[in-house]
Amino acid sequence: MARKSTPTYTIEFSLNIPVWQKHRLEKKFKIARTVYNSCLGEALKRHKYVKADKKYRTLLKEPKSKERNHSLSNLRLAYSFSEYGLHDFVKAIQHKFKENIGSFEAQKLATRAFEAVEKLHFGKARKVHFKKFDDDISVENKSNNTGLRYVNGNILWGDKPTKKLPNPKNWLCMPIASKANDEYAHLALMDKTKYVRILKKVVRGKDRYFVQLIQEGFPPTKRNRKAANDETKRVGIDIGSSTIAVCCETSVELRELAPECHVDQAKIRLIQRAMDRSKRATNTNNFKKDFTIKKGRLQWNYSNRYKKLRTIRKELYRKIAVQRKISHEKLANDILALGSDIRVETMRFQSLQKRTKKTTLNKKNGKINHKKRFGKSISNHAPAMLITIIDRKLGYQGRFVKKIDTYATKASQFNHITGEYTKKQLSERWNEFETFRIQRDLYSAFLIGNTTETLNLVDVDLCNAGWNNFVKIA
Numbered sequence: 001m002a003r004k005s006t007p008t009y010t011i012e013f014s015l016n017i018p019v020w021q022k023h024r025l026e027k028k029f030k031i032a033r034t035v036y037n038s039c040l041g042e043a044l045k046r047h048k049y050v051k052a053d054k055k056y057r058t059l060l061k062e063p064k065s066k067e068r069n070h071s072l073s074n075l076r077l078a079y080s081f082s083e084y085g086l087h088d089f090v091k092a093i094q095h096k097f098k099e100n101i102g103s104f105e106a107q108k109l110a111t112r113a114f115e116a117v118e119k120l121h122f123g124k125a126r127k128v129h130f131k132k133f134d135d136d137i138s139v140e141n142k143s144n145n146t147g148l149r150y151v152n153g154n155i156l157w158g159d160k161p162t163k164k165l166p167n168p169k170n171w172l173c174m175p176i177a178s179k180a181n182d183e184y185a186h187l188a189l190m191d192k193t194k195y196v197r198i199l200k201k202v203v204r205g206k207d208r209y210f211v212q213l214i215q216e217g218f219p220p221t222k223r224n225r226k227a228a229n230d231e232t233k234r235v236g237i238d239i240g241s242s243t244i245a246v247c248c249e250t251s252v253e254l255r256e257l258a259p260e261c262h263v264d265q266a267k268i269r270l271i272q273r274a275m276d277r278s279k280r281a282t283n284t285n286n287f288k289k290d291f292t293i294k295k296g297r298l299q300w301n302y303s304n305r306y307k308k309l310r311t312i313r314k315e316l317y318r319k320i321a322v323q324r325k326i327s328h329e330k331l332a333n334d335i336l337a338l339g340s341d342i343r344v345e346t347m348r349f350q351s352l353q354k355r356t357k358k359t360t361l362n363k364k365n366g367k368i369n370h371k372k373r374f375g376k377s378i379s380n381h382a383p384a385m386l387i388t389i390i391d392r393k394l395g396y397q398g399r400f401v402k403k404i405d406t407y408a409t410k411a412s413q414f415n416h417i418t419g420e421y422t423k424k425q426l427s428e429r430w431n432e433f434e435t436f437r438i439q440r441d442l443y444s445a446f447l448i449g450n451t452t453e454t455l456n457l458v459d460v461d462l463c464n465a466g467w468n469n470f471v472k473i474a
Contacts (some may be wrong), residue, residue: 007396009219011188013176014157015198015209024172025209028157029200031097032139033131035090035106039113040130042089046081047121053079062239081121086110099159099170101139102147108140140212153177155211157198166281176211187220188213203318205311233339236449238411238441241374242381244331245441247449247467248338252442252474255379258327263320265376271313278306282429324382332389341446342390343455345411346403349384377456404448408456411444416463438474446470 017025050056056075062068076082080089087107094106099233119125131137141148148157157171178185197212238245245254279302280287286298302310335342355371362369391401404411413421417433430437450462 002318006216007218008194008214008216009188010212010214011185011219012210012212013185015174015176015211017174019105021172021174022209024170025198025200026207028100028170029102029137029139029170032105032109033100033133033137035093036109036113036137038093038128039090040084040116040128043081043086043114043117044128045121046079046085049079050076050081050121075236076254078329083111083114086114091096096410099200102141104142104147105139108142119389134202136199136201138199140199140214141195143380144193144195148196148198150176150196150213152212153189155196155198158209164405174211180232184220184222188215188266190463191215191217193252193290201318202311202314204315234341234343234449235339236445236447237335237344238444238448239344239347239383239387240441241349241377241383243441244383244386245439245445246335246338247442247445247470249469250473252446252470254439254442255331257331257383257386258324260327261320261380263380265317265361268313268316271309271316275306275309275313278303278309282306301431320380324380325385325446328382328386328389329408331386332393335390340394340397340399342394343402343404343451344387345406345409345444345448347383347406349378353378385389402455405456409451409458411458414458416447416458416460416467419460436471438471446474 048224052312053075058074059068059072059075077085080086087110090106090110091103094101094103116125122129146149148155150156152173153175155172155176157172157174159165159168161171178189192215194214194216197214199210199212201208201210234248236247238247240259243254244257246252265320279300280291282301282303285299286294286300288294352373353375354373356373357371359371360369361367373444389403394400412422413423415422415431424440429440431440431443446466447458447463450466451457451458452459
C-alpha cells in the first residue's frame with residue numbers, strides 16, 4: 001500500500017559561511033554536476049534505444065488503449081528507461097564520490113535527470129540541457145536522517161568528526177538563524193523537517209548559497225494575511241497573457257499581471273547585440289558566408305567583454321524573475337481574500353507562445369503580417385505561474401483551483417441574456433448590451449464564476465441572480 005504524502009511547505013535561508021566552507025561546498029556541487037550530467041547522458045541513450053525499437057514505433061501508430069500503453073511501458077522497462085532504472089545506474093557513480101555525495105542525494109539527481117528526458121520522450125520538451133560549469137545548481141536529500149540534514153539550527157553534510165579524524169575534509173556544519181523579529185520563520189522552524197535542499201545562485205555577479213527546509217504541515221499564518229475560508233464565495237478569473245479579470249460578489253476588477261516587474265527590453269536588446277558582435281568577432285570560423293552558424297560540434301571562444309555582458313544580462317533576468325514572483329504572491333493573496341472557490345479557464349499558454357502557421361496580409365499596406373504571437377508577453381508576465389501559486393496556497397486549505405472546460409463553456413462568446421454564442425475578434429474588447437457595455441474580460445470572469453459544478457456549462461440562473469449586482473460594481 002502506497003504511503004500517503006503529508007502536506008509540505010518550504011522556507012529559505014541564506015548561508016553566511018566562511019571561505020573554507022564555500023570551497024568545500026563548491027567541491028560537492030562540482031561532483032553533483034558531474035553525477036547529474038552522467039545520469040542525463042545515460043537517460044538520453046536509453047531514450048534513443050527505446051525510440052529506435054521497431055516494435056515500439058509500431059505500437060505508437062496503433063490506436064490508444066490500455067493494452068497498447070501497457071506494452072509500451074514494458075518495452076521502456078526492458079531498456080531500463082525508468083526512474084528506478086537510473087537509480088541502479090547512479091549507484092556505481094555515487095560509490096566513487098561517496099565521501100562527498102550520499103546515496104539519497106545521488107538518487108534525487110538521477111530522478112531529476114530522468115524527468116528531464118521523460119519530457120523529451122513524450123514530446124513535452126524539444127531538448128535537454130547538460131549543466132555547465134557556471135549554471136545554477138541545487139542538491140537535495142530524500143530524508144532528514146542521514147547525509148544532508150538539518151539538526152538543531154545547523155545544516156550538516158558529510159562524515160561526522162571523530163577522535164581519529166576530528167576535522168574530515170568533507171564535513172560541513174553550517175548554522176542558520178532567522179531574524180529576531182521574524183515570527184514566521186520562528187514558527188516554521190518548530191515544524192518537522194522532511195528534507196533539506198541547498199542551492200547555488202549567482203547574485204550581482206557573486207556566488208551565493210541558500211538552504212531550503214522542506215517542512216511538514218501547513219505554513220504559519222501571517223498576522224497581516226487576509227483569507228476567505230468560506231467555500232461558498234465564488235471567484236471567477238479570466239486570465240490573459242498580460243492581464244487578469246477577477247469577479248466576485250463584492251469586487252470586480254481588471255488588473256495587469258506583475259505591474260512592478262519592469263522589463264527594460266531596450267537595454268536587454270543592446271546587451272544581446274553587443275554579445276552577438278563579440279561572439280562573431282572571436283569565432284569567425286564558426287559562421288558561414290551568409291552569417292549563419294555552421295552545423296556540427298563547434299569550439300566557442302568568449303572574450304572577457306562577452307563574459308561581463310553575459311553576467312549583466314543574467315543579473316537583469318534574475319531581478320525580473322524575483323520581482324515577478326513577489327508580485328504574483330501578493331496578487332494571489334488578494335484573490336484568496338475574496339473567496340476560496342476559485343474558478344478559471346483551462347489555458348494552454350504554450351500554444352499561445354508559438355508562431356502562427358497561417359500567412360496573412362495587412363489590409364492597409366498589403367505587407368505580410370508578423371507571425372509572432374504572445375511569446376514575449378507571456379515570458380514577462382508569467383500567467384501560468386500565478387495559477388500555480390493560487391493552487392498551492394489553496395492546497396494548504398485542502399482545496400484546489402477549479403478549471404472549467406474552455407471549449408464547452410465558451411465564456412468569451414456566450415451571452416447569458418440571449419443564450420447565444422457569438423464569435424468575436426481579439427480586437428473587440430467590449431460586450432454591447434441594450435443601454436450599456438461591459439469590458440469583455442470582466443464579463444467572461446463573471447460567467448466563469450457562475451458555472452455549474454460540472455465545470456462545463458454556464459449556470460444562467462446564477463447569472464441572472466447576480467447580474468444587477470455585477471452591473472452595479474463593474
